[in-house]
Amino acid sequence: MALELKLYDTLTRSKRVFAPLDPTNVRMYVCGPTVYDFAHIGNARPVIVFDALFRLLRHVYGEAHVTYVRNVTDVDDKINARAAERGVSIRALTEETYARFKEDVRALGCLEPTVEPRATEYVVNPSAKIDMVRLIERLIAGGNAYVAEGHVLFAVSTMPDYGKLSRRSLDEMEAGARVEVAPYKRHPMDFVLWKPSKPGEPAWDSPWGRGRPGWHIECSAMSGALLGETFDIHGGGIDLVFPHHENEIAQSRSAFRTPMMANFWLHNGFLQVEGEKMAKSLGNFVTIRDLLKDWPGEVIRLNMLRTHYRQPMDWTTKGLEESRKVLAAWYEIVGDDTEPEGHPDPQFLHALCDDLNTPAAVTELHRIAGSLRGHASGAAQLALKRALKASAMLLGLLTQTRREFIASDPRAINVDEEKVASLIQARAAARRARNFAESDRIRDELARMGVVLKDGKDGTTWEIAR
């Protein structure tokens, strides 16, 4: 394999060369949405980032050799609360929210994961290799979990490595704990695998009574069922490192008796909005849905990828505007050529293979676009255009024609393209007749429609004013 991919692994806090456990089936699991509300831009970061990684892995190992699992959490106390609040059934709420989520991420140019399992389908699932109830039974049988007052708890003291991912010791965690410890816990850090359900809450029959799973067990069950006891990459937001991923590791490794769960643990950084933390109390929750009312999906996507996935990021309107300009300029260069015949640029790929360095990859796209200016012509020019297009497309960018991109701007929906075209023709005629008063009048008329003209060697093009 010519391309050497390096990824930063949170567990070892180091960048390591990625070697698949099985090159014919590279397996990645990413924690997906809890479906109780519209997804916000912070939710979009891991979705876009790991989609980019998925695409890169498919390029390196072949499309048929990558399995990407992103779960859907459809059993959760927030869901119960929201459903009750709205007076709808839990099922109706989760189905509706999930459908909206799918629309949102498609608009952001994300490929569908190979499998999108729902937590509720893996509580008890006899046809799966493993499910949550069986996993918990194993943990109890193996001495890693115990039953107390209708709950099943994981005993962290049975896991010598507990805390390794988040680099904190049990002593530190106890010392820093702010929350009262449930009296039935043997150790303060023991966490819930199964809990009883009150009337009205989702419930499944289990050896421990009618109840529902704790938060962490779903990911251990679904990754185990769909990817196996150990797999290559586990991803998610950095806020999930503790306790979620730490607990997943404890569960999976204890149940399966393995030295590791995932070979690489990848975490994306947090996102702020206009310099402030995004919080409901600040009223600055930016949903994907809202953004799509103002910006093409590709603009949102490029804006996300202009920052390295591990860096903290500030999401701003100014940044979106810059991303829009960059994308528009690239489309102007590539034009309406849709032939996906090029190959991604080697330097572009090299940047991506360095821990998914998308900002550096974007720089390479600028480099290719720059080399297209001026001198290149004929076959060389076509090859460069296609390299630019093929490279960008690997990241889910420049997937349209120039015209489609312009039309995809939400602000363009009120623009009558045919009328614009005829006005441009009329202006061209006036200019040929050197009737500049008339040509300027037409330009002003178009400007009032929100259309900005750009005269070039090969005629006049236009875009939406901002």
Place this chain on the structure above:
RNA sequence: GGCCACGUGGCGGAGUGGUGACGCACCGGUCUGCAAAACCGGGUACGCCGGUUCAAUUCCGGCCGUGGCCUCCA
């Protein structure tokens, strides 16, 4: 209170122990009937204080700032 990240020019944002990436904006020029676009050229940087080193933006320590986790949260 404990643990952990991040802090680069007007803005965004890579990277590196020793020649000031890249983009946006800005300024100057070419082109254009004019403007826009395009093209050519230009400037400004590594939070603060120490330490290691021939040499630090890059390594180490402290401080300050921002954010994350410790509780359901991407």
